[in-house]
Amino acid sequence: MKKVLVMEGVERETLSVGKNLMVVRITFKKGAEVPFHTHEHEQSSYIQSGCLKLLIDEEEIVLTEGMSAIVPPNAKHKAIALKDTVDINSFTPVREDYLGVV
Numbered sequence: 001m002k003k004v005l006v007m008e009g010v011e012r013e014t015l016s017v018g019k020n021l022m023v024v025r026i027t028f029k030k031g032a033e034v035p036f037h038t039h040e041h042e043q044s045s046y047i048q049s050g051c052l053k054l055l056i057d058e059e060e061i062v063l064t065e066g067m068s069a070i071v072p073p074n075a076k077h078k079a080i081a082l083k084d085t086v087d088i089n090s091f092t093p094v095r096e097d098y099l100g101v102v
Contacts, residue, residue, distance in 0.1 A: 003027075009081070010034060014098060015088075022094045028052065028081030036078040041091040043071040050085025054078075 003011045009032030015023040028050065036055075045054060046068040054061045054069055056077045061069050071077050079087075091098075 007034070008032065012098070017094055017099070020093050022091045022098065024089050024091070024095075024098065026087040026089055028079070028085040028087065030081055030084050032081045034079045036076050038074050038076050039095070040073050041093060041095055042073050044090045045069050045071065045079075046088040046090075048086040048088055050087075051082040052085050052087055053080040053082055055080075 003013045006012050006026070009029035011027045013025045013027075015025055017023075025048075045052070045063065047063045047065055049065050051065075052063045054063055054071075054077065056069070056071055056075050062082070063069055
């Protein structure tokens with residue numbers, strides 16, 4: 001699968017796409033940050049390696065290897081890589097905006 005540069009220090013790679021579910025791998029360089037945003041999709045985040053600070057609405061969660069969290073639909077959230085990190089994300093429904101590169 002082709003990697004997409006999301007922003008400096010953050011790359012996305014689509015792993016699989018089903019009828020209602022999409023799985024992507026996000027790689028972060030230490031210090032990289034995805035700013036606050038929202039989307040209609042329910043999202044799971046599983047840390048394969050590294051450490052990620054996830055802010056969801058008013059809650060702050062630090063995820064380390066083997067941990068996961070759910071981001072509810074339309075929740076304001078952001079991510080900050082505390083170490084080089086590999087984050088496996090699942091989205092439902094499928095992120096149509098990610099379908100251009102699979």
